[in-house]
Amino acid sequence: MSVLLIAEHNNKELKPFTLNASTAASQIDDDVHAVIIGHNCDEAAKALSELPLIKKVIQVEAAHYENFVAENFAPVIVKLAENYSHIISSANTFGKNLMPRIAAALDTSQISDIIKVIAPDTFLRPIYAGNAFATVKSKDPKKCVTIRPTSFDPCESSGGSAPIEKADPSEEFAKTKFLKREEVKSDRPELGTARVVVSGGRGMQSGDNFKLITSLADKLNAAIGASRAAVDAGYISNDHQVGQTGKVVVPDLYIAVGISGAIQHLAGMKESKVIVAINKDGEAPIFSVADYGLEADLFEAVPQFLEELNKLNTIQK
């Protein structure tokens, strides 16, 4: 049977992780269909139909889908599910919020946050903040799986021309009302997909000092990350948090500044290709995962880092 992918979008564009989730879905079965639920989302549906991996798009439209409330989305997917062996979405806050609601309605034991498809019923997933990897096999007839987007490459975004079918909306769930969303707009690369990430921790000592991180990120065309300690202390907003309960990132270069390296932070970044740690405490656990460790006061090291970068003729973007 076919696989149903739940597309994530903002009614205009697909969210980038939909491409990673498509790749994961295609590793389970070639026949990947994608459902897009939204309001005035024709543009995003068209973009979805152009992914070569997608064989069919199902578009479901209603005003009450405008803000992606899980209570409204779940019944639509539950109804479609009878034709599919697997329901797939990203394990980001969108999929984490939605998928269990679908799985419970289907009486299926969900498999969360997989990093590898071993067989259509067998998957690899990190547990204990990535300190162990579990191979798990689903015995449910239908499988609900969320995928860790950064563990799958994004698929091609053009060249396909899947048919777009319309399906009927479900009734509105009146007991939950969306009020507002405060998105942090930025010209920087997105944290989840950036080639370089510069992160600050409690060692930054204040929100104002985070401008050192910003300058370094500007220079390297990097996204800005943070440890939970830095977010909790109010130095920077929550959408920057990297870790077990924040975002998982796997950039080519991760620079941890003033971050001690709590287990829950390491869970979010230790798969990065190259890790740099700058910390004045030589015993800090972050050095155990760093390829290049610099034991130094960050308030001296970061300005020097900027100077050294200025001396270079070229910096990769």
Add this chain to the structure above:
Amino acid sequence: MKILVAVKRVIDYNVQIRVKEDNTGVVTDNVKMSTNPPDDNAIEEAVKIKEAGKATEVVAVSIGEEKAQETVRKALAVGADRGILVKTDGIIEPLAVSKLLQKIVEKEKPDLVFMGKQAIDDDCNQTGQMLSALLNWPQATFASKIEIKDGKLEVTREIDEGLETIEINVPAIVTCDLRLNEPRYASLPNIMKAKKKPIEQLNASDLGVDITPRIEQVKVEEPPKRKAGIKVSSVAELVQKLKNEAKVI
């Protein structure tokens, strides 16, 4: 208003996890166990709501082995009024937990159910959403702020893009983020008092729910180790290495 709070006993977040040599799981013998951290936030929030006069009773429930009683007892020590322990052995999946919690909800008829957004052992992040699906209640997941207004809840949720605010009718499920509040420590007098608070013990098998695992845990392994890195002595050396050795800048 009555608030039910679900708490899970997990390996303490500071413990270095070790995988068993036979690859059947992780070592839990003689390992420090604690309350799942965001479940502490869930209890704290419920107790705060009660202290503000907006709730009449806070009931803590845990599902797990006999020793999970300690986790319930800790919730009582920070202000829950009474506890329920649903005893089970072995692996219990979030779907089964949510079905057991549904039975408890039907019996206790709470107006709100709070729990942590994710357990730090299996990292599933499912139970609250599953319970709200089974009950057909509203769900406010990853909550970092809860306001009670005219019998409704205004909840700020932490999402990847930033923050989202929703309004939900009661009864409802709220799963709590670590930033929701600062959990208090239990004082010694309160720990003593908690020993006298009642904990009702039930067996999962008596609740008429099939909790047989649907997922076979084939094996548990150590994650691949990163090869040891080096310490550089200066920023200049660091930049040289990044440029010429790692070739990432």
